[in-house]
Structures are given as structure tokens and as C-alpha cells.
Amino acid sequence: MTALGDLADRIDDTALTRGIYSTDASLYRVAPVAVAIPKNTAELVTIVRTALAAELPITSRGAGTSCAGNAVGPGLVIDCAKHLTKIIDIDPQRKTATIEPGVVQADLQTALTKFGLRFGPDPSTSSRCTIGGMIGNNACGPRALGYGRSADNVVELKIITGTGEELVLNADTKLPELQRLVASNLGTIRTEFGTFSRQVSGYSLEHLLPENNFQVAKFFAGSEGTLGVITQATVNLVADAPHKLTLALGYPTMADAGDDIANLLQFSPTACEGLDARIVAVVRRSGKPVHKLTEGSGWMFLEIVGTDTAELISRGEAILTQANAIESWIVTDQDQADALWKIRADGAGLAGVSLPNPAYGGWEDAAVPPAKLGAYLRAFDELLNRYELHGLPYGHFGEGCIHCRIDFPLDSA
Ligand SMILES: Cc1cc2nc3c(=O)[nH]c(=O)nc-3n(C[C@H](O)[C@H](O)[C@H](O)COP(=O)(O)OP(=O)(O)OC[C@H]3O[C@@H](n4cnc5c(N)ncnc54)[C@H](O)[C@@H]3O)c2cc1C
Structure with missing residues (x-):
């Protein structure tokens, strides 16, 4: 990570910090090589590309409230929760919010109160969990039955892929290689994936079926940071019934x-x-x-x-x-x-x-x-x-x- 130049001080490889980030809410303990704490999106992009060039595995991290080791990893842990916390836009007409990945769910709810709107999924960790982490896990919560899972509420994601490319994932995104993969496995995906709403382990390939209009942003939800790093998300909002x-x-x-x-x-x-x-x-x-x-x-x-x-x-x-x-x-x-x-x-x-x-x-x-x-x-x-x-x-x-x-x-x- 020496190639980071001016951003070198965003990397912390002290034993204390590596120890702190070696845990999430799971039983696992995995000390990372180092922890990166980017201050803005441009820094996040540079850090991801530098880690890729150094062949360091990347683990994105929000609040680290995952229960299955999702937010720990042996390479570079990137803390998206500390500074990437900007609510970029709230559009009450379209009922959407555009946010950086580290926005805490409860902070978004507070900002939405004056519009009579809220983000539907509400895991019991909402006082601290981030929207990036919720999308990473496809988090749900008790009222997902009425308001959907995180995947159901994602409109658009901006991500950096494992090759360092910046991509926008929305209803217009076409990814020919992925479309070919889906086309050659239609039977399995139709019969084995998305058979009930809480079947959320693994990749949710059902969102990519032709009849579901290749919704690649929804497919990304629940991929636990393995397909890319979210730099920005636009999500749907709901109005509470009176x-x-x-x-x-x-x-x-x-x-x-x-x-x-x-x-x-x-x-x-x-x-x-x-x-x-x-x-x-x-x-x-x-x-x-x-x-x-x-x-x-x-x-x-x-x-x-x-x-x-x-x-x-x-x-x-x-x-x-x-x-x-x-x-x-x-x-x-x-x-x-x-x-x-x-x-x-x-x-x-x-x-x-x-x-x-x-x-x-x-x-x-x-x-x-x-x-x-x-x-x-x-x-x-x-x-x-x-x-x-x-x-x-x-x-x-x-x-x-x-x-x-x-x-x-x-x-x-
Ligand atoms: C007591 C307790 C109760 C819980 N209750 C619920 C519940 O009711 N419903 C529920 O669904 N979950 C629940 N959870 C699990 C967890 O709190 C949620 O999934 C939460 O949304 C995770 O958010 P986080 O910010 O802590 O993410 P993290 O744990 O930090 O990360 C979650 C995943 O997202 C990835 N990620 C984080 N940021 C990014 C990014 N910028 N780009 C790409 N990937 C990223 C991480 O790599 C990881 O795989 C609970 C956990 C605990 C400990």
C-alpha cells in the first residue's frame, strides 16, 4: 500500500486497530493486514484500486454488526462507516434517497421524518447499522413482510468492481457476460432461487431472469461485498400508513x-x-x-x-x-x-x-x-x-x- 502517497495516513496497521477490526458480531476472529478509513468517495476509489494492484483481498465494512463473519477478512478492511456518511439527496416526489454507504439507518430515518417517509427495512440494529451494510447483507427486519427486504428497495448502486472499474447498476444496466451465464442456467435459477422471500443466502440470481428484467442492483444486494464496493446507493422510501x-x-x-x-x-x-x-x-x-x-x-x-x-x-x-x-x-x-x-x-x-x-x-x-x-x-x-x-x-x-x-x-x- 506504499503506492498510496498522500493517502498513506488513511491506512492503519497498528496491532490495536487490527485487533479491533478482527471482530464483528460473529464468533469469528480474523485480523486484517491493515484497515483503511477513506474520508470521501475519491479516496475510497483510490484505496480500492491500490489494494487490487497489490493483490490484497478487500473486505468492506459498515458497522460490523454481521453475525456470520461477513465484515472481517484477512486482507484490507475498508471502514465505510466513519466518514462516508453523507445523505446526498432526498426526493420526496420520487420517494427516493441517495446516500453514501456509511449512512446509519436510524440517521436516514431521522432525516426523512419531516417528509413523512422512511426506508422500509428495519433490522433491530438500525441504531448503528449502515445502509451499505444492509445492502451488503440484504438485511430485512420484522416489517420486511410489508415493506420488503433491502434488495427490494434498491434503485441504483454505484460500485467499484474487483477489476477497479466504476459501474452504475440500475434498470438500464446491461452486462453481457452475466446475461449469458443466466441464459445458460435458466432452469436451475427458475426452480431453485427466490422460491420464498427469506431465501437470501448466496447470490440472488432470480433478479437476473429475463422475466424479472435483469435487475442487477437488486442482485448485488446480499452479495456481502464479494462483487464490489458500493460507493453510492439510491433507495426507495415508503410512507407510513396513518x-x-x-x-x-x-x-x-x-x-x-x-x-x-x-x-x-x-x-x-x-x-x-x-x-x-x-x-x-x-x-x-x-x-x-x-x-x-x-x-x-x-x-x-x-x-x-x-x-x-x-x-x-x-x-x-x-x-x-x-x-x-x-x-x-x-x-x-x-x-x-x-x-x-x-x-x-x-x-x-x-x-x-x-x-x-x-x-x-x-x-x-x-x-x-x-x-x-x-x-x-x-x-x-x-x-x-x-x-x-x-x-x-x-x-x-x-x-x-x-x-x-x-x-x-x-x-x-
Ligand atoms: C443483535 C443483532 C440483531 C440483528 N437483527 C437483524 C435483523 O432484524 N434483520 C437483519 O436483516 N439483520 C439483523 N442483524 C444483522 C446485521 O445487523 C444487519 O445485516 C445489518 O444491516 C448489517 O449492517 P452493518 O452496517 O453492520 O454491516 P457490516 O456488518 O459492516 O457489513 C455487512 C456486509 O455488507 C458488506 N458491506 C459493507 N459496506 C459495504 C460497501 N460499501 N460495499 C459493499 N459491501 C459492503 C460487508 O462486507 C458485509 O459483507 C442483526 C445483528 C445483530 C448483532
Whole structure:
């Protein structure tokens, strides 16, 4: 990296900095050769090209909240979160925002408040995670059911590729070599990719199918920095519906709640979260307040939104009529609704740290087609029991996403 000249002081290879950047929110520890902290886009481009010329592997990094080692690497880690934090443009008419990759999700939301708009995906790390990192991971969050994943909200990306070329990825981008690759694998891509919304591991080749109009910016989302470095992103924004309503549904078990998902998704909820008595017990034990719940040992909380309260309530009643719950409520009181959602939020925070033995990250996100969720949850519990392991599953049931940290005996295995 000596070729950097004036930018040499943007590179830090001290043991302290390499140690700090050797971790993210995963179990992995990989010390980089050095860390680069560019102050603007031009510096980012120069640093990437210099690293490529020196044949140094590059890992782009936002806030480093990834759970699977996505933001650590052995070569040059480029910190995009420190200075590349400019909100370049907000267009309330087109409902888009153009930003540098290091803009924190919550800072973008704050800037959008006066326009009555927001960026749809809202992972629980939104107070610190960056839009570049969200696009890198195709981050979702509980309301992705209503507002889409990061990939669904990307309009245009400016990137630097692995050959140092600057590219604009948008609806007009044509990349003949990639198009040829897709054309010669149409059958596999059509049958194996994008079969349900949370199937987000690996490259999302379904966005490149001819019937999906070769949406290469959406394809880039979720590629975890392996296809290039984002220097600028334009994303879609959504307007919050003026009214929302919470429904609480109780089932004998969480798996029974899972069996009911396909039945309820036809009503287009914006959130559909599942939990069971194990998580509720943990919240209770922690001393946090637990609002009274419906009958049952497995629960689903649904959120529906709309422009008219009466229409919302009649849609809520239709859902309850259709649901196979043993008891269900329409929660019109907002304080009561907030208290119910708080059980879910507190439970999520406590789930990974409340077992007698340590439970580990790294295997904690499962993606299951929603129609198979009930069967999956039963089989998952059987598997845990068979190997005398423990976990507290809960998740974004509407998308078939289950979170569970397991107490694998890593110390003795
Ligand atoms: C407690 C906890 C809760 C979480 N909850 C959720 C959740 O609800 N939903 C969810 O989806 N995720 C969740 N996550 C995972 C993570 O927080 C999100 O994926 C987040 O969006 C990552 O953003 P980041 O800025 O930390 O990115 P990083 O972790 O720094 O990076 C993420 C990926 O993007 C790449 N990247 C970063 N910047 C760029 C760039 N400029 N160009 C190209 N690639 C880049 C990185 O190389 C990496 O592969 C959670 C994590 C934790 C620890």
C-alpha cells in the first residue's frame, strides 16, 4: 500500500486497530493486514484500486454488526462507516434517497421524518447499522413482510468492481457476460432461487431472469461485498400508513401457530411475529413486565396497516374469523399493543443469553418456506431434544425466518 502517497495516513496497521477490526458480531476472529478509513468517495476509489494492484483481498465494512463473519477478512478492511456518511439527496416526489454507504439507518430515518417517509427495512440494529451494510447483507427486519427486504428497495448502486472499474447498476444496466451465464442456467435459477422471500443466502440470481428484467442492483444486494464496493446507493422510501392495528392470536403451541401462517398471509399483514411460552418465561424471570396474553402456549402478533380505522377493524375481524387460534384479540388500545410487542422485543434480546449454558451465534437464522413452518418447528424441537441441546426459538413467521441460539457444548466437543 506504499503506492498510496498522500493517502498513506488513511491506512492503519497498528496491532490495536487490527485487533479491533478482527471482530464483528460473529464468533469469528480474523485480523486484517491493515484497515483503511477513506474520508470521501475519491479516496475510497483510490484505496480500492491500490489494494487490487497489490493483490490484497478487500473486505468492506459498515458497522460490523454481521453475525456470520461477513465484515472481517484477512486482507484490507475498508471502514465505510466513519466518514462516508453523507445523505446526498432526498426526493420526496420520487420517494427516493441517495446516500453514501456509511449512512446509519436510524440517521436516514431521522432525516426523512419531516417528509413523512422512511426506508422500509428495519433490522433491530438500525441504531448503528449502515445502509451499505444492509445492502451488503440484504438485511430485512420484522416489517420486511410489508415493506420488503433491502434488495427490494434498491434503485441504483454505484460500485467499484474487483477489476477497479466504476459501474452504475440500475434498470438500464446491461452486462453481457452475466446475461449469458443466466441464459445458460435458466432452469436451475427458475426452480431453485427466490422460491420464498427469506431465501437470501448466496447470490440472488432470480433478479437476473429475463422475466424479472435483469435487475442487477437488486442482485448485488446480499452479495456481502464479494462483487464490489458500493460507493453510492439510491433507495426507495415508503410512507407510513396513518393507522395500524395489532392482532394477538393464541395457539396450543408455537408450531400450531406456524401451521396457520399460510392461512393468514392472504390478509397482507406488515408484520407477523411468533413466540412461545419459553421466551415469555425468560422475560418474566428477568423482571421485565409481561402484559397479559391470550390463552395458549404459542402466540402470533400481527400488524396490519391502512388509511381508515373502520376498514382496518373489519379486516382484523376477518382475520380472526379465518384464523385457527384458540383465542384471539384485536388490540385497539395502542399502549396495550406496545406492551405486547415489547414482550417480543425483550424476548429477542434475552433469548441468546438466558440458557443455563452459553448459547452461540453463527447458526441462529433459519429460513423456511412459511407453509412448512409448523412441521419445521416440531422437527427442530425433536432434534434439540435428541441431542440434549436447548434453544429459545422465535421469529418473523410471516417470512419463515426463525431465530434460535443453541447451547452447543463447544468447550467439550
Ligand atoms: C443483535 C443483532 C440483531 C440483528 N437483527 C437483524 C435483523 O432484524 N434483520 C437483519 O436483516 N439483520 C439483523 N442483524 C444483522 C446485521 O445487523 C444487519 O445485516 C445489518 O444491516 C448489517 O449492517 P452493518 O452496517 O453492520 O454491516 P457490516 O456488518 O459492516 O457489513 C455487512 C456486509 O455488507 C458488506 N458491506 C459493507 N459496506 C459495504 C460497501 N460499501 N460495499 C459493499 N459491501 C459492503 C460487508 O462486507 C458485509 O459483507 C442483526 C445483528 C445483530 C448483532
